[in-house]
Amino acid sequence: MEKTQVYLPAEELAALREAAARSGRSVADIIREAIRKQVLKPRTQGPVALWDGEPKRTSIDHDSVYDEV
Numbered sequence: 001m002e003k004t005q006v007y008l009p010a011e012e013l014a015a016l017r018e019a020a021a022r023s024g025r026s027v028a029d030i031i032r033e034a035i036r037k038q039v040l041k042p043r044t045q046g047p048v049a050l051w052d053g054e055p056k057r058t059s060i061d062h063d064s065v066y067d068e069v
Helices: 010-023 027-038 059-067
Strands: none
Touching: 010 027
């Protein structure tokens, strides 16, 4: 592991320290977790579908399903 420095506005640093105190973790641990979640998150491998077959309407008309009785 290597050491680095980050400059934060006072209010962000205070909020970060409060979050660390509430969670019982270090500020560094919270920062590392945030980097893993936001910067190093795995990219999806294409679209994810929850249905089979052809879509009946486009995403623009998605509310039209409520018009059908």
